[in-house]
Amino acid sequence: MNRRLLLKRRPRGFVVHDDFAIDDAPVPEPGDGEFRIRIEYISLDPAMRGWVNERRSYVPPVAIGEVMRAFAAGRVDKSNHPDFKVGDAVTGLIGAQTHAISDGTGMVRIDLSLAPMERWLGGLGMPGMTAYFGLLDIGQPRQGETIVVSAASGAVGSLVGQIAKIKGLRVVGIAGGAEKCRAVTQDLGFDACIDYKAGNLAKDLRAACPKGIDIYFESVGGEVLNAVLAQMNLFGRIPVCGLISAYNATELPPGPTNFGSILINRLRVQGFIVFDFAERYAEAGKALAAWQAQGRLIMREDVREGGLEAFVDVLNELYCGGNNGKLVLKV
Amino acid sequence: MNRRLLLKRRPRGFVVHDDFAIDDAPVPEPGDGEFRIRIEYISLDPAMRGWVNERRSYVPPVAIGEVMRAFAAGRVDKSNHPDFKVGDAVTGLIGAQTHAISDGTGMVRIDLSLAPMERWLGGLGMPGMTAYFGLLDIGQPRQGETIVVSAASGAVGSLVGQIAKIKGLRVVGIAGGAEKCRAVTQDLGFDACIDYKAGNLAKDLRAACPKGIDIYFESVGGEVLNAVLAQMNLFGRIPVCGLISAYNATELPPGPTNFGSILINRLRVQGFIVFDFAERYAEAGKALAAWQAQGRLIMREDVREGGLEAFVDVLNELYCGGNNGKLVLKV
Numbered sequence: 001m002n003r004r005l006l007l008k009r010r011p012r013g014f015v016v017h018d019d020f021a022i023d024d025a026p027v028p029e030p031g032d033g034e035f036r037i038r039i040e041y042i043s044l045d046p047a048m049r050g051w052v053n054e055r056r057s058y059v060p061p062v063a064i065g066e067v068m069r070a071f072a073a074g075r076v077d078k079s080n081h082p083d084f085k086v087g088d089a090v091t092g093l094i095g096a097q098t099h100a101i102s103d104g105t106g107m108v109r110i111d112l113s114l115a116p117m118e119r120w121l122g123g124l125g126m127p128g129m130t131a132y133f134g135l136l137d138i139g140q141p142r143q144g145e146t147i148v149v150s151a152a153s154g155a156v157g158s159l160v161g162q163i164a165k166i167k168g169l170r171v172v173g174i175a176g177g178a179e180k181c182r183a184v185t186q187d188l189g190f191d192a193c194i195d196y197k198a199g200n201l202a203k204d205l206r207a208a209c210p211k212g213i214d215i216y217f218e219s220v221g222g223e224v225l226n227a228v229l230a231q232m233n234l235f236g237r238i239p240v241c242g243l244i245s246a247y248n249a250t251e252l253p254p255g256p257t258n259f260g261s262i263l264i265n266r267l268r269v270q271g272f273i274v275f276d277f278a279e280r281y282a283e284a285g286k287a288l289a290a291w292q293a294q295g296r297l298i299m300r301e302d303v304r305e306g307g308l309e310a311f312v313d314v315l316n317e318l319y320c321g322g323n324n325g326k327l328v329l330k331v
Numbered sequence: 332m333n334r335r336l337l338l339k340r341r342p343r344g345f346v347v348h349d350d351f352a353i354d355d356a357p358v359p360e361p362g363d364g365e366f367r368i369r370i371e372y373i374s375l376d377p378a379m380r381g382w383v384n385e386r387r388s389y390v391p392p393v394a395i396g397e398v399m400r401a402f403a404a405g406r407v408d409k410s411n412h413p414d415f416k417v418g419d420a421v422t423g424l425i426g427a428q429t430h431a432i433s434d435g436t437g438m439v440r441i442d443l444s445l446a447p448m449e450r451w452l453g454g455l456g457m458p459g460m461t462a463y464f465g466l467l468d469i470g471q472p473r474q475g476e477t478i479v480v481s482a483a484s485g486a487v488g489s490l491v492g493q494i495a496k497i498k499g500l501r502v503v504g505i506a507g508g509a510e511k512c513r514a515v516t517q518d519l520g521f522d523a524c525i526d527y528k529a530g531n532l533a534k535d536l537r538a539a540c541p542k543g544i545d546i547y548f549e550s551v552g553g554e555v556l557n558a559v560l561a562q563m564n565l566f567g568r569i570p571v572c573g574l575i576s577a578y579n580a581t582e583l584p585p586g587p588t589n590f591g592s593i594l595i596n597r598l599r600v601q602g603f604i605v606f607d608f609a610e611r612y613a614e615a616g617k618a619l620a621a622w623q624a625q626g627r628l629i630m631r632e633d634v635r636e637g638g639l640e641a642f643v644d645v646l647n648e649l650y651c652g653g654n655n656g657k658l659v660l661k662v
Contacts, residue, residue, distance in 0.1 A: 050595075057595045221590070240594045255586025259552070263571045263602040264381075264388045270601075271594040 002027045005068045005096035005308045010054050014248045014319065017312050019052070020068065028101050035079035037090060037100045041303070043071035043121040044315050044327040045155075046219075049247040058273050068096040068311070071126060072331075073110065073117050084109070091120050096311060098331055108281075114289055115299070122155055122326030123299030124288055130241060130274040131159035132284040135217060136167075138239035138272050143168035145214035146233075148205070150224050152193055153180040155326035156241060159288075160217045161190045162297050169215075172208045174201075174224060176321040183324070188298055201227045212236075221245045222253060229258035232265050240271040248319055300325030307331055333358045336399045336427035336639045341385050345579045345650065348643050350383070351399065359432050366410035368421060368431045372634070374402035374452040375646050375658040376486075377550075380578040389604050399427040399642070402457060403662075404441065404448050415440070422451050427642060429662055439612075445620055446630070453486055453657030454630030455619055461572060461605040462490035463615040466548060467498075469570035469603050474499035476545035477564075479536070481555050483524055484511040486657035487572060490619075491548045492521045493628050500546075503539045505532075505555060507652040514655070519629055532558045543567075552576045553584060560589035563596050571602040579650055631656030638662055 001024040011019040030036045050057045051069050062069050073091040076084050081104055084090065092107040094100035110120040122128065134156070135141060147164045151157040152173025161171045161184070173184040173193035181193035192208040194201065205213070205227060212233040218225060221243030232238070246253050262269055277284070291297035302323045304314045311329060318327050332355040342350040361367045381388045382400050393400050404422040407415050412435055415421065423438040425431035441451040453459065465487070466472060478495045482488040483504025492502045492515070504515040504524040512524035523539040525532065536544070536558060543564035549556060552574030563569070577584050593600055608615070622628035633654045635645045642660060649658050 058597075226586070243591050243594055246591060252588040252591075255557070255588050255590045257583040257586050259586045260574055260577060260583075262600060263574055263604075266389075266602040266604060266607060268599065268601045269593060270599045271597045273594075273597060276597060 001025065002097055002099040003308055004098070005311055007052055007062050007064055007066055007068055009064060011049075011052055013250050014316050015049070015052070015312050020312060022308055027099050030078055030080050030101050032080055034101050034103050035076050035081040035084045037072075037074040037092075037094060037102060038077040039072045039074035039094065039098055039100060039331050041073045041118045041121055042096050042308075042311070042329045042331055043073075043125070044311075044318055044323075044329055045071065045126070046242050046244045046247060046318060048315060049319070058275070069093065070096040071121055072096070072100070073121050074100075074331075089117060089120075091125060096308060098308075115292065116301075118301045118303055118326070118328045119299055121328055122301050123159055123292065123297065124285065126274055127155035127326055128159055128288045128299075129277065129281055129284045131156045131163060132288060133274060133277040133280070134239045134241045134272055135160045135163055135215075137277070138270050139215045139217065139237050141167050141169050141215055144170075146170040146172065146209050146211055147215040147217060148172045148174065148209065148213050148228055149190075149217045150174045150228075151219040151242075151244065152184045152188075152190060153324055154219065155323075157217065157219060158184070158188055158300065158325060159297065162188055163291070164215075165189055165191075166291065166296055170209075170211075172205075172213075174220075180321075180324065196224060202230065205231055215239070217241065219244055226256040226258050229256055229261040229267075232261055232267055234265050236265055236267045238267060238269040240269060244319060301328050302326060303328045303330055305330050332356065333428055333430040334639055335429075336642055338383055338393050338395055338397055338399055340395060342380075342383055344581050345647050346380070346383070346643050351643060353639055358430050361409055361411050361432050363411055365432050365434050366407050366412040366415045368403075368405040368423075368425060368433060369408040370403045370405035370425065370429055370431060370662050372404045372449045372452055373427050373639075373642070373660045373662055374404075374456070375642075375649055375654075375660055376402065376457070377573050377575045377578060377649060379646060380650070389606070400424065401427040402452055403427070403431070404452050405431075405662075420448060420451075422456060427639060429639075446623065447632075449632045449634055449657075449659045450630055452659055453632050454490055454623065454628065455616065457605055458486035458657055459490055459619045459630070460608065460612055460615045462487045462494060463619060464605060464608040464611070465570045465572050465603055466491045466494050466546075468608070469601050470546045470548065470568050472498050472500050472546055475501075477501040477503065477540050477542055478546040478548060479503045479505065479540065479544050479559055480521075480548045481505045481559075482550040482573075482575065483515045483519075483521065484655055485550065486654075488548065488550060489515070489519055489631065489656060490628065493519055494622070495546075496520055496522075497622065497627055501540075501542075503536075503544075505551075511652075511655065527555060533561065536562055546570070548572065550575055557587040557589050560587055560592040560598075563592055563598055565596050567596060567598045569598060569600040571600060575650060633658050635660050 222245035553576035
């Protein structure tokens with residue numbers, strides 16, 4: 001059977017089990033020019049919460065009754081497509097289910113000799129691309145500058161900080177809890193990491209960034225953004241990759257009261273979505289794989305068991321900082 | 332005597348008369364390589380409120396006991412400088428006083444055959460430069476796009492909208508009151524103008540911008556910014572020129588709750604100060620003067636009488652929307 005996670009109704013706040021239905025349907029057969037994928041890993045991404053809202057964000061919402069949208073990875077197990085053979089490992093936006101049919105559109109063939117399958121949903125997949133383009137293209141880092149990276153132990157933040165180190169910046173992470181901060185500095189090589197749960201964000205930022213902040217890689221929003229805004233340097237850049245603190249809010253949270261720093265310090269605050277860089281994925285993939293092979297870029301996955309039944313609980317962990325590295329669900 | 336407006340103490344909220352002192356000192360004599368200016372017009376600019384705060388913004392604060400910082404225009408009445416002759420008309424950051432001494436640093440010689448003296452503090456001065464660089468360099472307008480311009484009847488906004496028309500955009504102003512809106516469309520040629528005091532900002536914006544908003548030229552902040560954020564198009568730009576609604580606030584006003592639009596719509600929000608473009612003033616000056624001469628750029632000044640004694644009251648009018656065009660005080 002093809003087990004699928006269907007969206008049953010629009011969630012309010014954190015998703016709950018009743019927002020979804022598990023459905024067993026016959027395994028689908030690929031048509032002419034199509035192939036079938038047996039899915040092994042499903043990616044859990046912060047953006048998912050936005051995808052199930054009624055309101056269009058940067059992609060249309062998942063419709064009620066549809067398979068939950070998800071990046072996933074697996075192996076081709078049946079093919080009528082000339083370019084995809086049985087046994088090929090692939091990733092793509094193929095949904096939270098055990099089997100998917102594709103005509104190849106948007107599918108990427110992955111090389112398991114370079115990295116295990118789950119990493120192609122992490123550092124060598126969309127999160128890696130997001131870190132690469134968000135930091136280098138939007139952030140425009142220059143050697144000797146100071147960057148602050150929020151969600152520093154997460155899938156994207158952990159890579160942003162390491163790439164910034166490669167580029168010669170002072171790198172300060174922000175993460176929740178002493179153990180995450182220890183890993184960010186000792187395992188990933190950040191120069192410092194601030195525990196936002198310790199309650200001294202402004203003071204800790206000043207101590208960790210004695211020359212001020214030139215780049216803030218924004219994934220969380222809320223109080224962290226506001227505290228950083230007050231310490232940005234002239235002509236600083238803020239790539240806005242995510243605002244995870246707001247994704248489960250049932251009302252719009254307050255905006256940053258330090259918005260005026262954008263004017264006074266002539267900041268550039270710029271939102272981006274990795275899809276905007278689709279034409280340059282090959283460039284990023286090459287660079288990321290090379291840094292990984294050289295041991296300069298540590299990529300960590302947080303693989304969870306439990307199959308589709310665990311989807312709701314594992315997704316919510318992402319919004320509570322329960323993960324360490326790229327969160328992936330084994331199917 | 333040299334009548335001077337001195338800063339007596341740090342204002343709180345709107346400036347009051349007791350924050351300043353009028354002081355009559357002997358008329359100063361220029362030293363070697365210096366010249367003296369008899370000031371005729373003083374420019375009143377939104378940024379002035381920030382200049383008298385304790386906290387450094389983009390320039391050091393005016394010190395207690397110092398002459399109030401101000402752009403001004405006048406004629407050289409005594410000179411020991413080889414390049415500035417008696418009778419030359421000049422502008423510069425020479426303060427709220429009747430006489431100033433200069434060694435020429437930052438002074439601009441102006442041509443009164445091209446425009447009256449007060450206009451060199453407006454459309455042909457810093458406000459003109461601000462509109463030019465803010466729209467063209469930061470805003471990056473493209474023919475056929477829709478721009479919304481806040482403070483549309485003000486010194487900068489009135490020029491931004493007209494330059495945007497020259498560049499082939501649909502131009503929608505926001506101003507306070509029916510008469511200002513009438514002038515913005517009928518006299519300045521904007522395609523539409525929304526009266527923010529009418530209380531239907533979001534609805535009126537939707538009606539005036541059926542294709543959404545590509546550029547928002549931001550001078551005011553607050554509720555206007557928030558309403559516009561919700562209607563920005565993909566890859567929109569927001570040059571942040573000012574946030575006048577917050578300049579007299581005694582506490583930080585709330586930030587925009589629609590901040591998330593920056594992410595979803597991949598906006599670029601970028602602060603700027605005209606001083607950053609000092610090396611290119613000549614380029615802007617030439618373009619502005621040419622458009623003015625061709626009758627394509629209407630420049631309006633709102634000249635007030637009353638001398639330095641009227642400074643406080645006239646400045647406060649600026650923050651209450653009491654002006655129509657560039658506000659200038661006759662000395």
